[in-house]
Amino acid sequence: MASLLRAAVTWGRFPWRGYCSRGTQGKLSRDFVETLKAIVGSPHVSTAASVLEQHGHDESMHRCQPPDVVVWPQNVEQVSQLAALCYGQNVPIIPFGTGTGLEGGVCAVQGGVCINLTHMDRILELNPEDFSVVVEPGVTRKALNTYVRDSGLWFPVDPGADASLCGMAATGASGTTTVRYGTMRDNVLNLEVVLPGGRLLHTAGQSRHFRKSAAGYNLTGLFVGSEGTLGLITAATLRLHPVPEATVAATCAFPSVQAAVDSTIHILQAAVPVARIEFLDDVMMDACNRYSNLNCSVAPTLFLEFHGSEQALAEQLQRTEEIAQYNGASHFSWAKEAEQRSQLWAARHNAWYAILALRPGCKGYATDVCVPISRLPEILVQTEEDLKASGLTGAIVGHVGDGNFHCLLLVDPEDADEIHRIKVFTHQLGRRALALRGTCTGEHGIGLGKRQLLQEEVGTVGMETMWQLKATLDPRGLMNPGKML
Amino acid sequence: MASLLRAAVTWGRFPWRGYCSRGTQGKLSRDFVETLKAIVGSPHVSTAASVLEQHGHDESMHRCQPPDVVVWPQNVEQVSQLAALCYGQNVPIIPFGTGTGLEGGVCAVQGGVCINLTHMDRILELNPEDFSVVVEPGVTRKALNTYVRDSGLWFPVDPGADASLCGMAATGASGTTTVRYGTMRDNVLNLEVVLPGGRLLHTAGQSRHFRKSAAGYNLTGLFVGSEGTLGLITAATLRLHPVPEATVAATCAFPSVQAAVDSTIHILQAAVPVARIEFLDDVMMDACNRYSNLNCSVAPTLFLEFHGSEQALAEQLQRTEEIAQYNGASHFSWAKEAEQRSQLWAARHNAWYAILALRPGCKGYATDVCVPISRLPEILVQTEEDLKASGLTGAIVGHVGDGNFHCLLLVDPEDADEIHRIKVFTHQLGRRALALRGTCTGEHGIGLGKRQLLQEEVGTVGMETMWQLKATLDPRGLMNPGKML
Numbered sequence: 001m002a003s004l005l006r007a008a009v010t011w012g013r014f015p016w017r018g019y020c021s022r023g024t025q026g027k028l029s030r031d032f033v034e035t036l037k038a039i040v041g042s043p044h045v046s047t048a049a050s051v052l053e054q055h056g057h058d059e060s061m062h063r064c065q066p067p068d069v070v071v072w073p074q075n076v077e078q079v080s081q082l083a084a085l086c087y088g089q090n091v092p093i094i095p096f097g098t099g100t101g102l103e104g105g106v107c108a109v110q111g112g113v114c115i116n117l118t119h120m121d122r123i124l125e126l127n128p129e130d131f132s133v134v135v136e137p138g139v140t141r142k143a144l145n146t147y148v149r150d151s152g153l154w155f156p157v158d159p160g161a162d163a164s165l166c167g168m169a170a171t172g173a174s175g176t177t178t179v180r181y182g183t184m185r186d187n188v189l190n191l192e193v194v195l196p197g198g199r200l201l202h203t204a205g206q207s208r209h210f211r212k213s214a215a216g217y218n219l220t221g222l223f224v225g226s227e228g229t230l231g232l233i234t235a236a237t238l239r240l241h242p243v244p245e246a247t248v249a250a251t252c253a254f255p256s257v258q259a260a261v262d263s264t265i266h267i268l269q270a271a272v273p274v275a276r277i278e279f280l281d282d283v284m285m286d287a288c289n290r291y292s293n294l295n296c297s298v299a300p301t302l303f304l305e306f307h308g309s310e311q312a313l314a315e316q317l318q319r320t321e322e323i324a325q326y327n328g329a330s331h332f333s334w335a336k337e338a339e340q341r342s343q344l345w346a347a348r349h350n351a352w353y354a355i356l357a358l359r360p361g362c363k364g365y366a367t368d369v370c371v372p373i374s375r376l377p378e379i380l381v382q383t384e385e386d387l388k389a390s391g392l393t394g395a396i397v398g399h400v401g402d403g404n405f406h407c408l409l410l411v412d413p414e415d416a417d418e419i420h421r422i423k424v425f426t427h428q429l430g431r432r433a434l435a436l437r438g439t440c441t442g443e444h445g446i447g448l449g450k451r452q453l454l455q456e457e458v459g460t461v462g463m464e465t466m467w468q469l470k471a472t473l474d475p476r477g478l479m480n481p482g483k484m485l
Numbered sequence: 486m487a488s489l490l491r492a493a494v495t496w497g498r499f500p501w502r503g504y505c506s507r508g509t510q511g512k513l514s515r516d517f518v519e520t521l522k523a524i525v526g527s528p529h530v531s532t533a534a535s536v537l538e539q540h541g542h543d544e545s546m547h548r549c550q551p552p553d554v555v556v557w558p559q560n561v562e563q564v565s566q567l568a569a570l571c572y573g574q575n576v577p578i579i580p581f582g583t584g585t586g587l588e589g590g591v592c593a594v595q596g597g598v599c600i601n602l603t604h605m606d607r608i609l610e611l612n613p614e615d616f617s618v619v620v621e622p623g624v625t626r627k628a629l630n631t632y633v634r635d636s637g638l639w640f641p642v643d644p645g646a647d648a649s650l651c652g653m654a655a656t657g658a659s660g661t662t663t664v665r666y667g668t669m670r671d672n673v674l675n676l677e678v679v680l681p682g683g684r685l686l687h688t689a690g691q692s693r694h695f696r697k698s699a700a701g702y703n704l705t706g707l708f709v710g711s712e713g714t715l716g717l718i719t720a721a722t723l724r725l726h727p728v729p730e731a732t733v734a735a736t737c738a739f740p741s742v743q744a745a746v747d748s749t750i751h752i753l754q755a756a757v758p759v760a761r762i763e764f765l766d767d768v769m770m771d772a773c774n775r776y777s778n779l780n781c782s783v784a785p786t787l788f789l790e791f792h793g794s795e796q797a798l799a800e801q802l803q804r805t806e807e808i809a810q811y812n813g814a815s816h817f818s819w820a821k822e823a824e825q826r827s828q829l830w831a832a833r834h835n836a837w838y839a840i841l842a843l844r845p846g847c848k849g850y851a852t853d854v855c856v857p858i859s860r861l862p863e864i865l866v867q868t869e870e871d872l873k874a875s876g877l878t879g880a881i882v883g884h885v886g887d888g889n890f891h892c893l894l895l896v897d898p899e900d901a902d903e904i905h906r907i908k909v910f911t912h913q914l915g916r917r918a919l920a921l922r923g924t925c926t927g928e929h930g931i932g933l934g935k936r937q938l939l940q941e942e943v944g945t946v947g948m949e950t951m952w953q954l955k956a957t958l959d960p961r962g963l964m965n966p967g968k969m970l
Contacts, residue, residue, distance in 0.1 A: 129750050129859035130888075152754060172699040183697050185706070186671060201950055205924070205942045210855045211887045212668050213924040214657040214710055215931060216939050216969060217951050221670070221706030225699055242756040265614050269637060271727040271793070273758070308756070315796050370695045374614035402696045403615075439690070439698040446700060454701050457690045465686055465958070466702050472957040473950070484701060 044072040062104030067114035076234045084198030095228040097167030103447025109482035132209040137166035153240035156181040166233040172225025174443040179401030180275045190237035228480035244307030249341040250334035253297035258377040263327040276305035277401040284395035291354035292347035355408045362410040369433035370404035370442030404442030446484040529557040547589030552599035561719045569683030580713040582652030588932025594967035617694040622651035638725035641666040651718040657710025659928040664886030665760040675722035713965035729792030734826040735819035738782035743862040748812040761790035762886040769880035776839035777832035847895040854918035855889035855927030889927030931969040
């Protein structure tokens with residue numbers, strides 16, 4: 001079954017390249033491009049090489065694979081027309097948001113039409129009493145939080161990048177606040193989706209924004225994390241949360257990785273409602289000290305953030321400090337002032353750049369495994385050993401409250417041997433996470449590079465079930481082809 | 486497309502009744518029943534009329550529709566063999582847990598084999614450090630909480646009934662604690678599912694129990710709430726939570742429904758992490774006073790529960806009382822002692838019986854709409870007016886923090902006119918919820934009675950997408966036929 005389905009969506013079967021010109025600037029017929037222009041208007045279509053190049057990659061080290069044309073629809077009706085046109089003519093469709101993905105999700109591996117959704121950037125509706133908001137795909141996380149600031153609400157899912165919220169829904173994003181506020185899966189209430197043939201689906205019914213439902217199959221859950229392979233998300237209804245009354249940040253250094261993870265487990269068992277709890281290994285701390293002018297201990301460290309009332313925070317801090325000290329922590333320090341707190345978290349958020357600064361000119365690549373929390377110490381220790389043995393430059397940061405961590409690796413794009421070693425290392429790490437009952441990706445998605453690992457993770461029946469869903473909703477295999485499956 | 490699919494799964498097409506005897510005791514051939522016995526052992530197969538009758542209904546007022554035979558598999562291999570046998574011979578399959586559903590989910594509308602999963606009642610694995618547990622389908626909510634008590638953890642989803650956890654997963658259950666701990670959708674990490682043909686699917690990969698993942702389509706989310714129409718859940722990996730250090734319950738009476746709902750919204754906006762917040766209308770309070778020997782005001786009332794440290798609870802109580810008083814509440818009273826607290830919540834949990842006691846001999850029926858919280862006051866007030874106009878006996882309880890409420894109605898099963906009025910009333914209420922951007926079911930599911938409302942809720946494309954999923958995973962339409970779609 002799986003092989004049949006796989007065969008059905010492989011490249012060879014689809015004839016559209018047959019009738020396309022083979023010029024370097026684009027492989028679609030001139031008529032086709034004219035039809036695109038008729039739909040969205042000439043200024044909103046481009047086949048310029050630089051534009052195509054810019055849309056052929058994300059922030060990962062996957063090589064650029066440009067689409068044949070980029071279009072910027074202005075509204076959902078245009079997206080629907082574009083999808084119908086492409087699907088009718090067997091042309092691949094690649095949705096594009098901010099291009100801040102990390103798994104090659106926007107690479108046009110079979111060419112086709114890249115639909116850049118950033119011109120649709122309205123916030124359609126804000127319902128403060130219902131803690132919900134409806135956004136178009138061009139609205140980013142930060143833009144939303146600026147917009148809702150006066151309502152006393154915020155959208156907490158924070159993957160680091162200022163990604164588009166619909167892109168975050170498409171990739172099932174999460175990040176530093178997941179331990180408290182959940183992932184996109186927990187915070188998307190409804191999606192408007194243009195299906196491959198152009199029809200419009202509202203996954204929880206049109207204009208609905210209830211908090212929970214038991215009505216029919218969970219279509220919202222199916223589309224969150226589908227990486228653009230089932231349809232184009234043209235609006236998302238999101239769940240907002242009250243802005244915390246006060247916020248405190250803290251750091252503490254530990255004698256070992258085990259002690260840091262044990263503290264995390266104890267904090268969670270004590271039901272301290274920690275808002276962020278991030279692990280940084282000693283290499284990472286050293287790099288952060290240099291890059292962000294900090295003076296932290298070069299040791300396994302937790303960065304924490306607490307949200308609540310003044311009184312609740314005092315208690316949370318006290319309990320956390322007790323737990324940390326019980327586990328041998330030194331240098332427990334906390335910062336209540338916004339400026340100090342910002343400085344601390346800026347260092348964490350700049351971890352990526354701190355690592356890049358270790359070897360200027362290199363590119364970064366981030367692994368993304370997630371394991372049961374109890375298995376974190378062994379996989380972290382083994383990963384650090386593997387890292388040393390591999391001769392690669394890298395450091396570890398982790399959303400340790402979720403069991404998810406990233407190994408930030410440096411790679412010289414000209415060094416084929418290093419690229420090879422990175423592939424070996426990341427694959428080995430993925431396999432190790434799977435052996436420890438984990439997942440190959442906690443939040444970045446499968447994209448191009450983890451399709452083999454996904455098979456190992458979900459097994460034959462899991463893969464066949466996923467292929468069945470794909471073949472049902474995208475029978476021609478044109479929605480973001482080559483990704484995930 | 487939808488009509489084609491619908492046609493494909495209607496009764497007429499499947500020939501299995503053709504080769505069955507037409508006796509009153511069972512409609513399947515003797516050979517078929519012998520094969521069932523060969524799989525699970527003779528003592529675990531029954532065609533006794535009383536057993537069939539017992540398995541043909543749940544706790545709702547849907548009429549009993551018995552299966553042709555009931556089997557009790559002892560392990561997953563047997564479930565797999567049963568599914569393969571039934572599917573190969575075009576025999577409908579109906580999964581059965583505790584039978585405590587409220588929408589006729591176990592009624593064998595096309596006859597067939599009822600698979601009672603309660604003999605599979607082991608807790609397969611407990612991982613306290615990972616806050617996870619793996620249960621077989623015979624394990625109920627209360628049995629699990631008894632088992633894990635010493636670990637300092639609990640499973641908080643509480644629909645009232647002591648339902649089986651896999652049944653709760655199958656129906657997407659939730660309940661009084663959802664406002665704080667989420668629904669089953671938020672608390673199921675992995676499912677083992679026997680697919681219609683007998684193959685075994687692990688929705689998040691075999692033996693995996695990570696906290697989050699972005700690997701492939703969210704199969705777990707697809708099966709949670711699928712009401713047995715896609716497969717048989719034979720094990721569930723669940724998320725556990727720390728037992729709260731302390732618990733306090735409170736009640737407060739309000740001058741109006743609006744004031745009670747406003748208080749709820751203000752409590753949520755103030756980020757008070759309330760663990761339960763339940764609304765009871767004046768009729769309900771009157772019934773509870775009589776049934777549970779309470780002396781509460783006969784007025785719109787909130788029942789609240791708070792979880793946390795002693796210090797945190799004091800603050801939460803204080804804030805809640807301030808908010809309630811601001812909204813005109815009287816009689817804010819709280820109970821910290823376990824006994825008092827139990828008495829209070831026993832009254833809430835006995836609401837169903839309190840209503841039944843108003844007219845002995847009658848059956849109960851519970852509506853289940855859920856709307857955006859801001860729309861609660863108008864729908865509650867209108868529903869109370871409709872209730873009076875209809876001449877029906879009923880009262881309202883609601884999980885008001887989620888916008889979900891139940892109208893508990895009494896019906897004389899011999900009174901055809903009353904049954905008709907209940908149907909009209911519930912359908913009208915469903916329509917009203919849909920008009921207010923809500924859902925026809927917050928937690929009971931679609932089952933038999935809300936299929937028309939589901940269509941209105943999700944629209945043509947939504948229904949067609951659901952039918953596509955059903956036809957893909959259950960092409961012969963034999964898994965719990967006639968339900969949901």
